[in-house]
Each structure stands twice: as structure tokens, then as C-alpha cells.
Amino acid sequence: MASQRIAVVTGANKGIGFGIVKELCAKFDGIVYLTARDEGRGNAAVKELSKLGLSARFHQLDIDASESIAAFADYVKKTYGGLDVLVNNAGMAYKHAAKEPFGEQAENTIRVNYFGTLAVCHGLFSLLRPHARVVTVSSSCGHLLQINGNEPEAAALREKFASPTLTEQELGELMNQFIVKAKDGTYKEAGWPNSTYVVSKVGVSALTRIQQRAFDVDSRPDLVVNSCHPGYVDTDMTSHKGPLTIEQGAVCPSYLALLPPNIKEPQGAYLWYNKQVVDWVNGPTPSFV
Numbered sequence: 033m034a035s036q037r038i039a040v041v042t043g044a045n046k047g048i049g050f051g052i053v054k055e056l057c058a059k060f061d062g063i064v065y066l067t068a069r070d071e072g073r074g075n076a077a078v079k080e081l082s083k084l085g086l087s088a089r090f091h092q093l094d095i096d097a098s099e100s101i102a103a104f105a106d107y108v109k110k111t112y113g114g115l116d117v118l119v120n121n122a123g124m125a126y127k128h129a130a131k132e133p134f135g136e137q138a139e140n141t142i143r144v145n146y147f148g149t150l151a152v153c154h155g156l157f158s159l160l161r162p163h164a165r166v167v168t169v170s171s172s173c174g175h176l177l178q179i180n181g182n183e184p185e186a187a188a189l190r191e192k193f194a195s196p197t198l199t200e201q202e203l204g205e206l207m208n209q210f211i212v213k214a215k216d217g218t219y220k221e222a223g224w225p226n227s228t229y230v231v232s233k234v235g236v237s238a239l240t241r242i243q244q245r246a247f248d249v250d251s252r253p254d255l256v257v258n259s260c261h262p263g264y265v266d267t268d269m270t271s272h273k274g275p276l277t278i279e280q281g282a283v284c285p286s287y288l289a290l291l292p293p294n295i296k297e298p299q300g301a302y303l304w305y306n307k308q309v310v311d312w313v314n315g316p317t318p319s320f321v
Contacts, residue, residue: 047265066081069100123144124145141232142211169259203238284307
């Protein structure tokens with residue numbers, strides 16, 4: 033069992049995550065795990081795949097619950113001894129009409145999208161085998177130029193995010209700083225944008241760059257992580273306004289998950305849904321569709 037290749041997709045019972053699992057089931061040479069918070073919805077999604085002649089396995093995983101992450105990591109370690117592909121897809125977004133105070137939205141969105149993703153990485157990275165691929169599903173909102181509040185404060189924030197020596201601890205401090213500013217109502221003056229989702233996705237895009245630097249000096253060869261904007265997809269997250277199908281949204285994340293051994297690029301990069309590498313610091317971002 034230990035020699036079997038293993039791929040894991042978080043938040044995969046519907047939407048883009050489900051599309052990624054579909055693509056990996058068809059193309060990945062190994063076992064694909066569809067993970068989700070809710071066991072019933074996860075198992076139902078696996079049944080949907082089996083109707084299409086595709087085989088995935090389900091395991092419960094809530095990126096917002098440390099005990100769930102620990103249990104899943106323990107399961108993978110004991111059952112397979114390692115991991116070959118991790119797709120960080122799970123996330124949340126408040127609707128435009130949400131009534132919750134901005135500070136509360138900031139705290140919850142950053143906790144799940146940034147710190148939850150980080151917790152999964154902390155839980156599973158020790159299990160990555162040589163040549164493993166990690167993909168974090170970011171967003172067009174996750175480009176650095178989306179930090180566009182009050183200038184020159186926004187420029188100072190962008191400089192911090194873009195720093196080639198930014199540490200995980202410093203990035204976490206920036207995320208927490210935004211939450212504090214969101215709660216006391218001074219976030220715009222401090223340079224932050226009027227979107228908690230933007231900040232969370234800029235955070236995971238920046239995290240990707242930090243993680244690749246760590247992979248570059250890891251004793252395990254050829255560990256690669258990238259982030260991507262999957263496109264504006266017709267999902268619950270977009271209130272079904274996106275013009276792309278979940279299959280189209282799965283194209284770039286799946287491409288990154290299946291990058292061949294020993295590729296030189298992309299590594300620690302930010303890609304558009306058409307697989308184009310985008311300059312994350314300076315832009316420009318390509319057109320949408």
C-alpha cells in the first residue's frame with residue numbers, strides 16, 4: 033500500500049473541487065481522495081463520480097478544525113506512508129449582501145481561507161514524498177495589486193507582501209493586522225481593500241511563494257507548489273454568475289497537480305486559469321474570459 037501514489041483535494045464535494053477530483057480520477061496514476069467537511073455530502077459526491085465511471089475515495093476533512101486535520105494526516109501516514117498531490121481548494125466567501133459586520137467577516141474569512149489552508153499544509157507537508165505537487169486555489173482576487181486601499185499605505189503593504197524574504201510568521205502577522213483594522217474600522221486608511229476575500233486570497237498567494245522557498249532547500253527532491261486563479265466559474269461561491277463550467281475551472285489546478293517530475297517552472301508561481309504564469313507583484317492580470 034505504501035507505494036501507491038495518493039492525491040488529496042480539499043473542499044471537494046461540489047464546485048471546482050469536485051471538478052478537480054473528476055480530472056484527477058481520469059488522469060492521476062494513483063488513488064484520489066475527495067475530502068469535505070460533511071460526510072454525507074462527501075460520500076454522495078463519490079457516488080456521483082462512480083456513476084461517471086470514476087473512482088475516488090472519501091475522507092472527512094474540515095480545514096477549520098485542527099482535530100480533523102490531525103486525524104486525516106494520521107490516516108494518510110498509517111495507511112499509505114506519504115502523499116504525492118495536495119490541492120488546497122477548500123474556502124469560503126461572504127455574499128455581497130451579507131449582514132455580518134465587516135470585522136466579523138474578516139475574522140472568519142481569514143481564519144478559514146488563510147489560516148485553515150496553512151494548518152492543512154502544516155499537517156500534511158511532512159508526508160509529501162519526493163516529486164510531490166501542491167496546488168493552492170487562489171483567485172483573481174488573490175493578485176497583489178488587489179491590495180489597493182489608501183495610498184501610499186497600500187504601496188507599503190504591497191511591498192511587505194512582495195518581499196522575497198517574507199516569512200510565514202510575518203505573513204500571519206499581516207493577516208492578523210488586517211483583522212484588527214477591519215474590526216476597528218481603520219482598514220482603508222491602513223491601505224487594505226474593502227474585501228475580506230481579497231485579503232485572504234492575497235495571503236494564500238503570498239504563502240505559496242514562501243512555501244516554494246522552503247521546498248527549494250528541502251532534503252526531498254523536486255517539491256513544487258503553485259497557486260492559481262481557476263477562472264470565474266458557475267458555482268455556489270459565485271452565486272452561479274460565473275460563465276465557466278466547473279470542468280473549465282478545474283483545468284489549471286489539475287494541470288499544476290499533474291506537473292511532470294523535475295520541471296523547472298512553474299514553481300512558487302501564480303497562474304491564470306488558462307495556465308499562463310502571471311507576474312504576481314507587478315501584473316498585469318490577463319482578461320477574464
